Amino acid sequence: MNNSRHRNTFSQLEIRQVKKRNLQSWFLSMPSLIWLTAFFAVPYLIVIIYSLLVSDIYEVKFLFTLGAYREILSGAYFKPFFLSFRLALITTLFCIILGYPVAYLIARSSEKWKNILLVLIIIPFWTNFIIRIFSWRIFLSTNGMLNEALLSMGLINQPLEIIRTDWAVIIVMVYVYLPYMILPLYSVIEKLDFTLLDAAMDLGASERKAFFKVTLPLSREGIFAGSILVFIPALGAYIIPQLMGNQNSLYIGQIITYKIKNIPRNWPVASALSLIMLIIIAVILLTGFSIYQKRKFRRMDEAR
Amino acid sequence: MKPGSLYRRLNLSAFTLVMIFLYIPILILIIFSFNNSKIVAGWKGFTLKYYLLLFQNEQIKLAFQHTVMIALTSTLVSTILGVLAALGLENKRFKGRKVLRALVYVPLIMPDILMGVSLALLFNFLRVGTGMLTVFIAHVTFCLSYTVIVIQSRLEGFDYSLVEAAMDLGAKPWLIFWKVKFPLMVPGIVAAALLAFTLSIDDFIITFFTSGRGFDTLPIYVEGAIRRGTITTINALSTLMVGFTLLLVITTKRIRKLLLN
Incomplete structure (x- = not known):
């Protein structure tokens, strides 16, 4: 009984330590996570959006179309x-x-x-x-x-x-x-x-x-x-x-x-x-x- | 295998061939940078004229400044982020580990052109004018994967007995970090920073997509000069760049030796 309670408190402490460590890892990783999400992952979303737009000779018009894919499928x-x-x-x-x-x-x-x-x-x-x-x-x-x-x-x-x-x-x-x-x-x-x-x-x-x-x-x-x-x-x-x-x-x-x-x-x-x-x-x-x-x-x- | 065997001779000849193949372009550059001729064919005598022209060329000076500035800042930021991320990745039970690892490893195998295109479109979408800031962001992005991996691989072979000893002796966690762990991480951090620096000064494609007009780095300037046909000073410039990178590598070796001793 005594022994098990002891083990319980010990594991409580352990859990707290693990939690603290995980929080620390989040803080340490956060700058890189944000940077790579913003400048590596999100840009691909922009590429997806731009592939569905109408082209202008200089830029794009924000009108949705499948024109680009049709042109490629041709x-x-x-x-x-x-x-x-x-x-x-x-x-x-x-x-x-x-x-x-x-x-x-x-x-x-x-x-x-x-x-x-x-x-x-x-x-x-x-x-x-x-x-x-x-x-x-x-x-x-x-x-x-x-x-x-x-x-x-x-x-x-x-x-x-x-x-x-x-x-x-x-x-x-x-x-x-x-x-x-x-x-x-x-x-x-x-x-x-x-x-x-x-x-x-x-x-x-x-x-x-x-x-x-x-x-x-x-x-x-x-x-x-x-x-x-x-x-x-x-x-x-x-x-x-x-x-x-x-x-x-x-x-x-x-x-x-x-x-x-x-x-x-x-x-x-x-x-x-x-x-x-x-x-x-x-x-x-x-x-x-x-x-x-x-x-x-x-x-x-x-x-x- | 016997030393004189057919396969060994075959390997040796393949090796010699590859060596010639690898070194021809560099030898040509160095030799022709001293050639007194406007076109790059035939030997017309020794000259240092192109080196002098090089130092009078304002565009090259500016491109050089840009290259160094971008390389230094992006190295600094990507190394700091890399150190933090590598320390975060040390914890194997941490939930964000998989996502971060994917974000770090995937850019390594993607063709550069895809990163260039996607960043160019992102900056257009956000209406950020292309220039120093966009090139800086792009360089940190592709350097970051390398710095994280280099620093992390050093952490994996880490001798924790020292940290444990410090803990047993009752040192505070932050003290353990700065007095014991960080000094042991330094060689890895230096290696990562040097890799980031060389990647940054060497990059063409991603810079090409994110720099816009008016912010040339040296590789961009060189490519433009090749296209315009104004190539006389490029050999001299290239020879200096070869010399510079060799110097960088030699100093790296020295620094590493000093740090390890």
Whole structure:
């Protein structure tokens, strides 16, 4: 009896402490909660509202209509969406192909080398983004260094027209997003149990077979994380296509920016296109994660 | 794996290729900033003329001031908010935790253009004229996710035995915070602030949507200069910016070493 009352008062005290702590957490989190609600969540509500308005060549009129969605459903913006999707896919693939061997090499280096190599990968990214794109323009331009070098070596007779093609866009996209693939891949490969690889090879698997049957499946997690970090931002690319590409193949990021910035403006269509992009991203993330989770569970079942 | 094996050689060549790929643009910038030629092709002799032109250019000076001002203020605010939020998130039973975490993590994977568009429309809706204030708000918004995550990740690996020891010795809670916990949080806070600073000076897209005419930061100025074709001084400017960021990184390392010792 005595004992239980004692426990009761103790838990009362505990409850009060927990409550006090929760109140404290609310106070501490409140500034960030308010800031992110006001400037991250609420703006999307404004985008929804603006997508339902009538466009003016400068701004919007506060009259509600589904005109923007009707315009989009007519199919006029199918091509830029398709191009952006293709660009994001190709960029992700090239990043995997180029990034995997690099991540693997770094992960299997000695501790001292690991740090040096990682810093070497990151240093270029301390340089301003716009300036690096500008530099690629110099390098790839028709009378640029690449063409001069290739011409003087006699490898080509005429300068290559790379700048203002989709290839120029792809090269710079891969350049910019490569570290976002290398770093997650590295952190997964580094934790791999390489004795499994040795075991496979001791059992007579060829180097290639051991890689495709052991190493690659085990680094799936890194490939997945890296692909998300590359693919999704790549979908919304604006400045790289703008500075490296041509006006015949416009990507969705360019269309949205033009409709926001250039006169005649069309904010309702820009808003609706942004929302569609947002929905596509949400669908990709959710299906990606659910497939990933299912695989994980299936593997756990198999292991059992 | 044997050192001379086919795969190792393949990896090494891929690595070399990627290194060349990563460093070509930066080398080009540095070399051509000293080239005595109006167009960026062919070597026409060494000059420092473009560096001198750079310091006479009022627009660049102004853009530089804007960039630094925005970077300093948005770093300060996003770091303070980040510290508070990270401390709030420490409490795992707290009801607002899920919402705050969602608000912190989602902006990280969204394409920048979506944040730019949504903020531009918000400021239009509120009839706030675009300029320094709107750029500041935008920069705090995208920096905040990073500062919260960096500071929080340091708190997770936190050694609570020191805090408990101070409590056992009868120290008051606020004293424990300022004398024991805060000093241990400092390296994380410094790392978060430096990350916010670099993100802020590097941002183009979100600034592009929220700055309006008359408030250029350096990336905005550079993009405009590329579009207008007035690119002679950009190489010099870029080289200085590369130097500046490298300096920043080296000092960071030094500061971190000093703090950890």
